[in-house]
Amino acid sequence: MSVEGDGRTGELLRLVGVSRLFHAGSHVVTALQEIHLSVRQTEFVSIMGPSGSGKSTLLNILGGLDAPTSGKYWLQGREIGGLPDRELARVRNRHFGYVFQNYNLFPELTALENVEVPMIYAGVGRRERRRRATVLLEQVGLGARLHHRPAELSGGEQQRVAIARALANGPTVLLADEPTGNLPSNQARQIMELLTRLNRQGMTVIVVTHDPSVAACGQRLISLRDGRIVADEAITGTSDVAARVAQLEGVSL
Amino acid sequence: MPFHWRLLKAGWFTTVLVILQVGVAAGALVVILTHLLPHVTWPRGATVLEVTYQRVEERAGMAMRQAEPVFRPEDALLVRGEIPAITEAAALVVQPLVALMVDDRPYLVRSAGATDPGYFRLWALEAVAGTLFGAAEMAQGAPVAVISEAAARQLFGSAEDALDRELMLLSVEEGLLLQGLLAGFPSGTTPPPRAVFRVVGVYRFPSADPETVDLRRPEIIVPMGWLTAQHGKPAGPFSDPFADVLYVSAPMEQELAVQQALEVLLSPLLTERRRLQGGEEARSRSSWQLEVVRGGQAQLLREQHRARAAVVSGLVFAAVLAAGVALVTGNLVRMSGRRRAIGLARVLGASQRRIVQSAVVESMAIALVGGMVGLAASWPLEQLAAPLSDFGAGGTTPFGARLAAYGFCLVVTLIGGLLAGWYPAWEVSRGGLAEQLREEV
Incomplete structure (x- = not known):
């Protein structure tokens, strides 16, 4: 295992020359091309780009849900590209918290049980995981909804359950793919406030979004087009993001 | 999950x-x-070998085989004495399709046979009612019979009802007449006398298979001693005091050796017996062959x-x-x-x-x-x-x-x-x- 992107320098994630190709019959679709990226601890990174630009593919690779066709990937100085399934599952369980656009909760389980699931895979005892899940749900404002199933919760509440679940094992990075995509604006605002608060508490957050107001919550904006990073810049305000979006989509404001 | x-x-x-x-x-x-x-x-233990003396005759280009009645009860004692591997032996006189009368009603059974108690031991027959005849009945030539469970049901309704009842076995000729296969007896001839037996037991084959019909398995068994007591006179369906089949049982692993020993022992003996019985001229075109086959329980099983x-x-x-x-x-x-x-x-x-x-x-x-x-x-x-x-x-x-x-x-x-x-x-x-x-x- 090679060591690069040492955690001591504050660098958490590092991608070098990462490409991802998909084969669709005889066609080869390039989703990502020669991506070089480094993310430092406690950063809030927003990833934007038009549809098909490779945002979600990049997030999937960052989160260990997908493997690059070529290139290398280090997490806290450890290369995780070639890890066997069991090790990779452990990395996903301990280092990453995932928040999806469609929440991805288990519909058969209550909010409390949903939050407990990653802790089961981490081997946390029943009593401890119940205690931690309760605390987490209280932290996201769902202390009164512990025993409700997803179908009995609003979209915003479901997403907060998903965030509580993502935090269950104290992850290194929180990865969110369009976390507000299915939510009305007031609930979307609450979710983003929650993510921002977590980031201020020291959590590294990487968000993929179409929404400039969501992206503006971050400190750094990575813009993708046709599978390539076309810009990687600090965010100073929502107008910067909106301008970058317009530029990516070829629209003049 | x-x-x-x-x-x-x-x-x-x-x-x-x-x-x-x-x-x-x-x-x-x-x-x-x-x-x-x-x-x-998988069948274990003893195997039963069936020994017959076959007359092979060429007819229209085909070899016709027929088992001839040549065995005597003492042959069973002989083979047991001479071939140590043989654990049991019994000679069987067998007559297929026997007509009989019970309470003046005619019946037809698959076959009737005369043998000695060794036959019961050899086939491990079980008495389901009454007893199987033994050495005393053999010695006395007692007119007793043991019948199969199926025959008991057919003739008397049940095994228990068959005990102490009388069976009247008809001669082959009378049986044919009864079946309409014979128009009448030739003038000046009388059929052999009927033979009356008292049922003393009902038996069952331990491996009885309702789908298997073996004509050599008698439904009605009488003591060979009774046949001997007739002094060669035909009685009932039995016209000959000689047995058709000799059964021997031996351990399965010695089956082949016993088969060979039987051929060595019996072939010259039977050749000599055939010569003494005469009739060689009429059968000059026939050849004779001792046949020892696994025709018994082992083969069947x-x-x-x-x-x-x-x-x-x-x-x-x-x-x-x-x-x-x-x-x-x-x-x-x-x-x-x-x-x-x-x-x-x-x-x-x-x-x-x-x-x-x-x-x-x-x-x-x-x-x-x-x-x-x-x-x-x-x-x-x-x-x-x-x-x-x-x-x-x-x-x-x-x-x-x-x-x-x-x-x-x-x-x-x-x-x-x-x-x-x-x-x-x-x-x-x-x-x-x-x-x-x-x-x-």
Whole structure:
């Protein structure tokens, strides 16, 4: 295992020359091309780009849900590209918290049980995981909804359950793919406030979004087009993001 | 995956269907095994050799063979004395298709025979009512008979009702007349006298197979001593004091050696006896051959074993296949329905191995429940199947065989559950995580 992107320098994630190709019959679709990226601890990174630009593919690779066709990937100085399934599952369980656009909760389980699931895979005892899940749900404002199933919760509440679940094992990075995509604006605002608060508490957050107001919550904006990073810049305000979006989509404001 | 019970409850209908399918197949498996397993045990112990002296005659280019009555009761003693491997021997005079009268009503039985008590021991005949005649009746030439259970039912209604009743065996000629195969007796001739016997016992062959008809197995057996006491005069269906067949039993592993020893011992003896009996001129175109074949129980059991083993194997395979297909199909349906949940579980930290392990445990549990349902269902299934099949004609299934069938059924369902759980889970969980999460439920 090679060591690069040492955690001591504050660098958490590092991608070098990462490409991802998909084969669709005889066609080869390039989703990502020669991506070089480094993310430092406690950063809030927003990833934007038009549809098909490779945002979600990049997030999937960052989160260990997908493997690059070529290139290398280090997490806290450890290369995780070639890890066997069991090790990779452990990395996903301990280092990453995932928040999806469609929440991805288990519909058969209550909010409390949903939050407990990653802790089961981490081997946390029943009593401890119940205690931690309760605390987490209280932290996201769902202390009164512990025993409700997803179908009995609003979209915003479901997403907060998903965030509580993502935090269950104290992850290194929180990865969110369009976390507000299915939510009305007031609930979307609450979710983003929650993510921002977590980031201020020291959590590294990487968000993929179409929404400039969501992206503006971050400190750094990575813009993708046709599978390539076309810009990687600090965010100073929502107008910067909106301008970058317009530029990516070829629209003049 | 965690919270299996919830997931099972969510897909309860599919689960119940799979349990029922496995239950029916497992029940069928138990029925098949409990009814047939006792009949497919490999024959052990002694084998019975059937010795006949065959006259082979060329007629129209074909070799016609006929067993001639040449054996005497003392031949059984001779072979037992001369060939140490022979454990039992008995000569049998046998007459097929014998007509008889019981209470002035005519009957026809498969065959009647005269032999000595060695025959009972050789075939391990069991007395189901009364007793089988012994040395005393042989010595006295007593007019007693033991009859088969089937004959007792046919002639008297039951085994118990047959005891101490009289049978009047008719001569072959009278029998033919009675059947309408003979118009009348030639003028100036009278048929041999009828022979009256008192039934002292009813026997059963321990390996009785209702589908097997052996004309040499007499339905009515009388002591050879009675035949000897007639001093060569025809009586009833018996016209000759010589036996048609000599049966010997020997350990299976010495079967070949005994066969060879019998040929060496009996061939010259029978040749000499034939010469003394005369009639050589009329039979000058015939050749004679001592034939020693595994015509006894061992042969029969072996053939039955082969046929039944094939039937059992086929039926067991079909039942296991049906249960396996039901399990795999059910698991595939359930696992495919959970593709997204499986993907999510993997995202949250479950390894593929853990997913497969959980699925296998779940599948084995379902299979086990199905197996238990099958055990419970086997009894009503047996009742349903009984009129359709005569597999159970051999009597009640021994407890051990039933227990073995239950055990086998549970082991098979568990193994089926393991395999049927492993493959669908492995198949469903091996795809890319991102694709699994995008899967629509």
